[in-house]
Amino acid sequence: MRKLIAALGIALAVALSAPLAHAVQPDEVMADPAKEARARELSRELRCMVCQNQSIDDSDATLAKDLRLLVRERIAAGDSNKQVLDYLVARYGEFVLLKPRFEAHTLILWLIPPLVLIGGGLGLWLHIRRRGRVVEAVADMPAPLSAEEQARLQRLLAGNDQKA
Known part of the structure; x- marks a missing residue:
């Protein structure tokens, strides 16, 4: 050791x-x-x-x-x-x-890193924003049908619902 x-x-x-x-x-x-x-x-x-x-x-x-x-x-x-x-x-x-x-012909070398950083930040921000909208859409969805509601829906679709 x-x-x-x-x-x-x-x-x-x-x-x-x-x-x-x-x-x-x-x-x-x-x-x-x-x-x-x-x-x-x-x-x-x-x-x-x-x-x-x-x-x-x-x-x-x-x-x-x-x-x-x-x-x-x-x-x-x-x-x-x-x-x-x-x-x-x-x-x-x-x-x-x-x-x-830092001259005119080397300007692209100096601009690429900040532009990539800004682009990545913008892409991340858009992704998070889009994901937030999906979460909100899922939260706004109605609750799933209960078993009784599903049975009634099946009867309605079949055309033999007695209740009106």
């Missing part, structure tokens, strides 16, 4: 420390801590073209390493963060950004 608890503890420690691990290699790190911080910040904003939904800061892919080095080269050359991002967008397209810019 103790071995199981120890194994679970180790697995938990590894799982919790995984988000802290980055793919940046020691040979990539810049000597200036301020520039390195900028490079890491930019690397978290850029998409790995191989992994697709992972930043180049977290990716072990060769292309991600090349992009990290390119970001560091541009920073070392004196480019601002915006200039580095503009350079990479010009070279690789908007897809390289994990968070697309």
